[in-house]
Amino acid sequence: MSDRMMRQGLLRLSTIVGIAALCPAAMADDLGGSEACLAGKLQRADWVQSSKALDEETGRDLRHFPPDRIVDYLHMKLQMRFDDLDDMRFTATETLRFEPIGTAASAITLDAVGLDITAVTLDNSAVEHYQDDETLTLRFDPPLPLGQPQEIVIEYVCDHPYTGLFFTPSSPQAPHYTAQVHSHGQPETNRHWFVSHDFPNERMTTELIVDVPSGLAVSSNGRLVSHRDDGRRAVWHYLQDKPHVYYLVSLVIGRFAEIDIGGADSARPGLPMTVFTPFGTEAHVAMTFRRTPDMIAYFEALFDEPFPWDKYHQLIVRNFAAGAMENTSATTFATSFARTPLAVTEGIIAHELTHQWFGDLVTCKSWEHLWPNEGWASYGEATSSAHIIMPLSRGLATNTVSKCCA
Numbered sequence: 001m002s003d004r005m006m007r008q009g010l011l012r013l014s015t016i017v018g019i020a021a022l023c024p025a026a027m028a029d030d031l032g033g034s035e036a037c038l039a040g041k042l043q044r045a046d047w048v049q050s051s052k053a054l055d056e057e058t059g060r061d062l063r064h065f066p067p068d069r070i071v072d073y074l075h076m077k078l079q080m081r082f083d084d085l086d087d088m089r090f091t092a093t094e095t096l097r098f099e100p101i102g103t104a105a106s107a108i109t110l111d112a113v114g115l116d117i118t119a120v121t122l123d124n125s126a127v128e129h130y131q132d133d134e135t136l137t138l139r140f141d142p143p144l145p146l147g148q149p150q151e152i153v154i155e156y157v158c159d160h161p162y163t164g165l166f167f168t169p170s171s172p173q174a175p176h177y178t179a180q181v182h183s184h185g186q187p188e189t190n191r192h193w194f195v196s197h198d199f200p201n202e203r204m205t206t207e208l209i210v211d212v213p214s215g216l217a218v219s220s221n222g223r224l225v226s227h228r229d230d231g232r233r234a235v236w237h238y239l240q241d242k243p244h245v246y247y248l249v250s251l252v253i254g255r256f257a258e259i260d261i262g263g264a265d266s267a268r269p270g271l272p273m274t275v276f277t278p279f280g281t282e283a284h285v286a287m288t289f290r291r292t293p294d295m296i297a298y299f300e301a302l303f304d305e306p307f308p309w310d311k312y313h314q315l316i317v318r319n320f321a322a323g324a325m326e327n328t329s330a331t332t333f334a335t336s337f338a339r340t341p342l343a344v345t346e347g348i349i350a351h352e353l354t355h356q357w358f359g360d361l362v363t364c365k366s367w368e369h370l371w372p373n374e375g376w377a378s379y380g381e382a383t384s385s386a387h388i389i390m391p392l393s394r395g396l397a398t399n400t401v402s403k404c405c406a
C-alpha cells in the first residue's frame with residue numbers, strides 16, 4: 001500500500017483512541033454498568049481489567065507496543081458461511097491454535113470489534129469470556145501450562161461490519177453489477193471481521209473455508225485445497241501454510257472474469273497466476289498485467305529468493321479505497337485498474353509484487369518500522385521500470401506504450 005494511504009489509516013486509528021480518551025465516563029458505563037455487556041456468567045472482575053487494552057478511567061492504552069505476546073498464535077482456521085452477499089453478514093467458527101510463552105496463561109485479550117460472539121470453548125468446555133467494544137478477553141482457570149498447544153473455538157456472527165470487510169451490494173438497475181465482498185486489513189481493521197492479535201508482531205498460518213452461493217468465486221491467501229459446488233452452494237478451502245501476519249489475511253468473493261497470465265510459456269512457469277477483473281475489461285487487463293511473470297522472475301533473481309507463496313492472485317474489486325494492497329499471495333486493486341493505462345498499472349504491479357517479499361515474507365514488527373516495507377516496494381517499482389518494463393516495451397513493440405500513455 002502507498003505511504004499516503006497508510007498514514008490515513010494510522011490517523012483514523014489514533015482518532016478512535018483519542019475519542020475514547022475523551023469519553024471515559026461513557027466507556028465505563030458501556031463496559032461495566034450493563035448486564036447486557038457481560039458475556040456468560042461473568043461479573044466484571046479484576047482479571048478483566050488487568051488484561052484489558054485500555055484504561056477505562058483515562059482511555060490510555062495499557063499495552064506496551066508492540067503489544068505483549070502472552071501466547072504464540074500458531075494457526076487460525078476460519079469457517080465462514082455467507083447466505084446472501086446482499087445481507088452483508090456471515091456466520092463463523094474460528095479455531096485458534098496457540099501455546100503460552102514465557103509463563104502459564106491465565107487470561108488473554110484479543111482484538112474483536114462489532115462481532116456478536118455466541119460461544120467460546122476449549123476442549124468442548126465453555127471458556128469464561130468478557131467482550132467490550134474493542135476486545136475479547138478469555139480466562140483460563142487453572143492457567144494453561146507453558147509450551148503446551150491449545151485450541152479455542154469461537155462462534156460468532158459478523159453483521160454489517162463497520163470496516164475491514166466491505167460488502168458491495170448488487171444493483172437491480174444494473175444486472176451486471178453483482179454483489180462483491182473484499183477485505184482490507186492494513187493497518188488494524190481485520191479485527192472487524194475475525195478475532196485476532198491484530199498487530200504485526202505475530203505470525204501464524206491461516207486457513208479459510210468459505211461457504212457461499214453457487215457460482216461465486218472466492219480468493220484468499222495460500223493455495224486452493226479444494227472447491228466443491230453442488231449447484232446450490234459452493235465451498236472454497238484455502239490454506240496459507242507459511243506463517244504471515246493478521247493484517248495480510250485476505251478474502252474476496254464475487255463474479256469475475258479470470259485471466260491466466262502464467263503458464264509453461266511464461267517467464268515464471270509453475271506458479272499459478274490469475275487476474276480477477278470485471279467482465280468486459282479482459283482485453284485491457286490482459287495487456288496491462290501480462291508482464292507480471294517477467295517481474296516475478298526478475299525479482300527472484302534480484303533478491304536471490306524464490307517467490308515465497310504458492311500462487312499469485314491479483315484481484316480488481318469494486319469500492320476498494322486503498323489503491324492496491326499486498327495481501328499475502330492475493331493482491332487487491334481498485335476498480336480503476338481495469339482501465340488504467342499500462343505505464344501506471346505496471347508500476348503499481350511491481351510495487352505490490354515487491355511487498356510479497358518485503359512486508360509479507362519479512363514483516364515489520366511494529367508500525368514505526370513500516371518504512372523499510374514501503375522503501376523496498378518503491379525501489380522494486382523503480383528498478384522494475386528500468387530493467388523490465390522499459391526494455392520489454394522497446395523489445396516488444398513501441399506502440400504498446402505509446403498508444404495508451406501518450
Ligand SMILES: [Zn+2]
Pocket residue numbers: 001002003351355373374377
Ligand atoms: Zn506499498
